Amino acid sequence: MNARFKPKHQRLVLVVLALIALVAAGLLAAWGLRNQANFFYVPSQIAEAPPETGRTVRLGGMVQEGSLDTLADGVTVAFVVADGEASVPVRFRGILPDLFVEGSGVVAEGQLGADGTFEAESLLARHDENYVPRELQEMTEHQKREVVAETVPAPDTAR
Amino acid sequence: MIAELGFAALWMAAALAVLQLVSAALSLREEGRQMAALVRPAAIVQGALATTSFVILLVLFAQTDLSVKLVATHSHTAKPFLYKLTGAWGNHEGSMLLWVAVMALSGALIAKIEHRLPERTTLATLGAQGFIGVGFYAFLLFSSNPFERLPVPASEGLGLNPLLQDIGLAFHPPTLYIGYVGLSVAFSFAVGALLTRQVTPDFARAMRAWVLGAWVFLTLGITAGSYWAYYELGWGGYWFWDPVENASLMPWLAATALLHSVSVLASRNALRTWTIMLGVVAFSMSMLGTFLVRSGILTSVHAFAVDPERGSFILVLLTIYIGSALVLFALRAGSIAEGERFAVTSREGALVFNNVMLSAILAIVLLGTLYPLLAEAFGARVSVGPPYFNPVGAIFTFPMLAVMAVGPLLRWRDDSWSRISRPLALIAAVCIVALLIAVVNGPIGILPLLGLVFAAGLAVASFAPLRGRRLRRVPVATWGMIFAHFGIAVALFGMASEAAFSDEELAALAPGDSAVVGPWSVTLDEVEPVAGPNWTALQAGFSARVGDGAPVTLNPQARSYWSPAQETTESALATRWNGQLYAVLGNRAEDGRWQVRLWWKPFVTLIWYGGVLIALGGVLAIIGWIRADYRKRWMAERLARHREAST
Numbered sequence: 001m002n003a004r005f006k007p008k009h010q011r012l013v014l015v016v017l018a019l020i021a022l023v024a025a026g027l028l029a030a031w032g033l034r035n036q037a038n039f040f041y042v043p044s045q046i047a048e049a050p051p052e053t054g055r056t057v058r059l060g061g062m063v064q065e066g067s068l069d070t071l072a073d074g075v076t077v078a079f080v081v082a083d084g085e086a087s088v089p090v091r092f093r094g095i096l097p098d099l100f101v102e103g104s105g106v107v108a109e110g111q112l113g114a115d116g117t118f119e120a121e122s123l124l125a126r127h128d129e130n131y132v133p134r135e136l137q138e139m140t141e142h143q144k145r146e147v148v149a150e151t152v153p154a155p156d157t158a159r
Numbered sequence: 160m161i162a163e164l165g166f167a168a169l170w171m172a173a174a175l176a177v178l179q180l181v182s183a184a185l186s187l188r189e190e191g192r193q194m195a196a197l198v199r200p201a202a203i204v205q206g207a208l209a210t211t212s213f214v215i216l217l218v219l220f221a222q223t224d225l226s227v228k229l230v231a232t233h234s235h236t237a238k239p240f241l242y243k244l245t246g247a248w249g250n251h252e253g254s255m256l257l258w259v260a261v262m263a264l265s266g267a268l269i270a271k272i273e274h275r276l277p278e279r280t281t282l283a284t285l286g287a288q289g290f291i292g293v294g295f296y297a298f299l300l301f302s303s304n305p306f307e308r309l310p311v312p313a314s315e316g317l318g319l320n321p322l323l324q325d326i327g328l329a330f331h332p333p334t335l336y337i338g339y340v341g342l343s344v345a346f347s348f349a350v351g352a353l354l355t356r357q358v359t360p361d362f363a364r365a366m367r368a369w370v371l372g373a374w375v376f377l378t379l380g381i382t383a384g385s386y387w388a389y390y391e392l393g394w395g396g397y398w399f400w401d402p403v404e405n406a407s408l409m410p411w412l413a414a415t416a417l418l419h420s421v422s423v424l425a426s427r428n429a430l431r432t433w434t435i436m437l438g439v440v441a442f443s444m445s446m447l448g449t450f451l452v453r454s455g456i457l458t459s460v461h462a463f464a465v466d467p468e469r470g471s472f473i474l475v476l477l478t479i480y481i482g483s484a485l486v487l488f489a490l491r492a493g494s495i496a497e498g499e500r501f502a503v504t505s506r507e508g509a510l511v512f513n514n515v516m517l518s519a520i521l522a523i524v525l526l527g528t529l530y531p532l533l534a535e536a537f538g539a540r541v542s543v544g545p546p547y548f549n550p551v552g553a554i555f556t557f558p559m560l561a562v563m564a565v566g567p568l569l570r571w572r573d574d575s576w577s578r579i580s581r582p583l584a585l586i587a588a589v590c591i592v593a594l595l596i597a598v599v600n601g602p603i604g605i606l607p608l609l610g611l612v613f614a615a616g617l618a619v620a621s622f623a624p625l626r627g628r629r630l631r632r633v634p635v636a637t638w639g640m641i642f643a644h645f646g647i648a649v650a651l652f653g654m655a656s657e658a659a660f661s662d663e664e665l666a667a668l669a670p671g672d673s674a675v676v677g678p679w680s681v682t683l684d685e686v687e688p689v690a691g692p693n694w695t696a697l698q699a700g701f702s703a704r705v706g707d708g709a710p711v712t713l714n715p716q717a718r719s720y721w722s723p724a725q726e727t728t729e730s731a732l733a734t735r736w737n738g739q740l741y742a743v744l745g746n747r748a749e750d751g752r753w754q755v756r757l758w759w760k761p762f763v764t765l766i767w768y769g770g771v772l773i774a775l776g777g778v779l780a781i782i783g784w785i786r787a788d789y790r791k792r793w794m795a796e797r798l799a800r801h802r803e804a805s806t
């Protein structure tokens with residue numbers, strides 16, 4: 001292991017080593033992204049071609065008005081996520097994020113169960129009232145306007 | 160009136176940045192020599208003006224001047240004074256002004272103190288600094304003016320996002336910004352050295368302190384941000400692989416690589432081109448991070464100030480800066496490549512390996528962060544999260560940690576494995592013992608298991624370089640390295656322990672009910688309303704106890720701010736030497752019970768103590784180098800005086 005290279009060769013070895021590592025990182029990343037990326041669904045996509053049960057995906061849409069319900073155990077909540085064309089029942093065991101409101105946009109991460117209910121492991125909360133999940137742009141123009149109108153306060157310069 | 164003063168100061172600072180750039184560029188040519196005298200004063204006055212401008216913004220926020228649009232949209236008269244001040248940078252415009260002010264100040268500092276490098280290199284560096292500055296001034300003045308007035312003053316402000324009204328977060332952005340800006344200085348040094356072809360150990364020594372300073376602030380910023388996310392968001396996690404978090408991690412990874420390669424260049428005059436390249440990459444990563452955060456181009460729970468126009472502006476700046484630096488690099492790299500030789504088994508060899516691994520991890524984080532954008536171009540909506548980052552990143556992280564344990568034991572230039580066989584055997588033994596203890600304790604995931612084993616090994620290995628040395632004679636910079644590496648081991652232990660042994664309990668409790676989590680028995684005593692300066696809250700009173708121990712009170716809250724109207728979760732924490740009890744209050748169910756989430760997280764605090772240790776290591780290294788530099792100069796002066804006397 002004590003071989004000492006000529007400077008030119010040493011530089012070459014270094015460059016090759018770095019390239020190999022970077023290419024390996026790139027390939028691994030590509031493989032990882034193909035396998036592990038969580039795909040994003042809106043309810044109409046789930047109705048059309050549902051993801052296989054047990055695969056972690058994200059579901060985004062609007063929380064249907066009046067659908068929020070706490071189950072008997074006191075810690076599981078059920079609600080319906082809709083996009084105007086289809087809807088998906090969602091169950092979530094946990095504490096609802098601060099900005100979770102009926103009629104507002106939500107992104108849930110979890111798996112579709114065999115009974116067609118989406119078992120959410122986490123609900124992605126909006127950080128503040130200006131945040132609109134970008135994925136929700138898939139929704140119809142009208143709904144998008146709704147989400148935006150509701151989540152971005154109009155600049156109130158007149159006051 | 161003072162808002163206009165701030166705006167004027169900003170314009171003058173911008174003009175000086177142009178002067179700094181032009182005079183530095185001219186002074187590099189033979190015919191423009193006399194311009195050289197202008198560069199340093201321009202940088203110093205620019206620093207003073209940009210700082211003045213930022214101080215004026217602070218004053219406007221302190222006074223809650225509601226005729227200024229930025230104040231009216233981000234502050235409120237009823238807000239606590241501290242958050243009035245911190246609100247100055249809790250928004251896009253103010254934070255960009257802070258960025259520019261810090262950058263101008265560091266330019267002024269270089270102009271004031273840097274006299275070791277060849278004058279031309281320093282001037283070229285200041286020119287590059289002016290070049291970056293001009294773009295950011297243009298950004299502020301044309302698209303993000305923080306001093307814009309409202310046609311009619313507002314009667315009340317809209318208030319600051321309550322999640323930002325937290326002492327941890329209030330000082331988190333400036334910390335990160337100082338880090339980012341420090342990397343812009345490293346970038347300018349790299350460009351300056353390329354322009355004058357002076358990539359020397361002296362150059363590395365001058366750049367080193369800036370890189371290390373930036374790295375210390377980045378480390379602290381990331382640590383603070385992680386702890387903030389942990390207690391403020393109420394999710395109990397410390398890292399979400401969110402694009403905004405990655406935006407700060409990527410420059411940190413590049414800076415860590417740069418930090419190690421710059422010390423090889425400083426002490427051994429090797430890795431010249433690589434160091435320059437990393438200087439360019441590190442700043443590119445902070446620009447890219449800014450772009451990702453500001454443009455809102457990626458889905459992030461942390462994203463704020465989503466604005467495509469600003470995004471494109473930063474993208475243009477990014478392209479100009481990085482593009483021109485890379486072109487310069489391509490033109491000059493050939494003429495600066497020659498460096499000292501070294502063997503594979505040597506300190507340099509280990510550092511090269513560490514650099515390559517860090518670059519690979521950087522590539523993985525970068526690809527994972529940008530992949531959703533790429534996929535979107537092909538019409539697929541994708542989110543990338545822990546299932547990708549954790550295992551793929553680990554493939555490169557663990558080999559890097561292994562070499563990190565061994566590298567400091569090796570000598571520069573050339574060494575043999577047999578010389579360090581004893582400490583290696585000790586480290587291996589510690590790893591095996593840790594493995595046995597972990598396995599006997601029950602099954603845990605492969606990554607947490609590896610984490611625990613490597614943490615144990617690295618903890619011991621960090622102190623191995625002290626072997627056979629007199630402690631008082633160990634250089635301060637070496638202590639810095641030891642602390643930083645030990646800090647990595649400590650943080651890693653915290654992460655692995657949190658992943659392996661956390662206990663979670665989700666329950667619906669009526670007052671008087673109890674729940675058990677980890678060694679704790681937690682009773683809900685009551686839930687009652689409380690009020691703060693600009694919020695009201697429902698506050699739970701828990702008494703938690705381990706066995707028959709004294710009860711500890713925990714008061715998590717569900718807060719409602721009224722301006723802006725927003726709910727936040729305030730978790731409650733009880734910290735013990737061996738972990739943290741974490742409580743969150745949820746909603747009230749119809750039957751009167753309260754949703755409660757409890758976690759017992761063994762050794763979770765070590766994650767952040769580790770981060771602080773890492774930063775402390777950086778501070779020690781800076782002190783050590785400055786002292787060594789000073790001593791060397793003092794010796795040289797004495798020697799010179801001695802010679803003079805003897806002739």
